[in-house]
Amino acid sequence: MRVGITGHRGLSAEVEERVRALLADAVSGYDVAELVAVSCIADGPDAWFAEAVLSVGGRLEVVVPATEYRDGLPERHHSTYDELMSRASDVHETGMTASDSEAHMTGSEILVGLADELVAVWDGKPAWGHGGTADVVAYAERTGVPVRVLWPEGTSR
Numbered sequence: 001m002r003v004g005i006t007g008h009r010g011l012s013a014e015v016e017e018r019v020r021a022l023l024a025d026a027v028s029g030y031d032v033a034e035l036v037a038v039s040c041i042a043d044g045p046d047a048w049f050a051e052a053v054l055s056v057g058g059r060l061e062v063v064v065p066a067t068e069y070r071d072g073l074p075e076r077h078h079s080t081y082d083e084l085m086s087r088a089s090d091v092h093e094t095g096m097t098a099s100d101s102e103a104h105m106t107g108s109e110i111l112v113g114l115a116d117e118l119v120a121v122w123d124g125k126p127a128w129g130h131g132g133t134a135d136v137v138a139y140a141e142r143t144g145v146p147v148r149v150l151w152p153e154g155t156s157r
Contacts, residue, residue: 001030002061003053004038004111004145006136007045007121008157018152019121020048026119026150027052036061038114040069040107041084043077045121050084061114062088065099065107072099105131105139112140118147123157 011019023045027035035058039050050060062085066072070081085091092110096103108131112118118140120133127134140147 001034002036002038002114002116003030003049004115004118004140005046005049005121006108006111006118006133007049008123008133009042009044011044011157015152015155015157016044016048018155019045019150020052022150022152023049023052023119023121026148027056027058030058032056032058035059036089038063038111039084040065040104040111041081043074043080047077047080047084049119054084054087059089060084060087061090061092063092063094063107063111063114065094066096066103067093068097068099069103069107101130105135108136109139112136112143112145115140115145118145120147120149121151122149123151123155124149125157 037050037053038061039046094106120137122133
């Protein structure tokens, strides 16, 4: 089972703790022998899901939206990004250079195309910009990929 991940970045420490628990619980419901996380490994849910899948013995495939993508992520996340990239069993690239909303959406479309299911750490609200979580969820729904929404009850971004 190839499971893609999308989700809100920049969550508070309290929300992060609750989201990590939701992701770990979700991962425990899959057959680990068949589990492949498909992720862009950005800071936040993308990386947390990848870590959760790897921690139980699953595999990781990474989608890189642009050659400048890593540089656009927070510097504090670079070591995590590099570690996850080193553990990827496969890497998919868009061929784009600039790490902008167009590249991010293109990367997400590739991710959805690779996935049997999409896990979305999503509060149900519209995207703050093109290529945000809501846009990825809408794309998955349009293309027939099942979406599993996870969001800690009573929290906000």
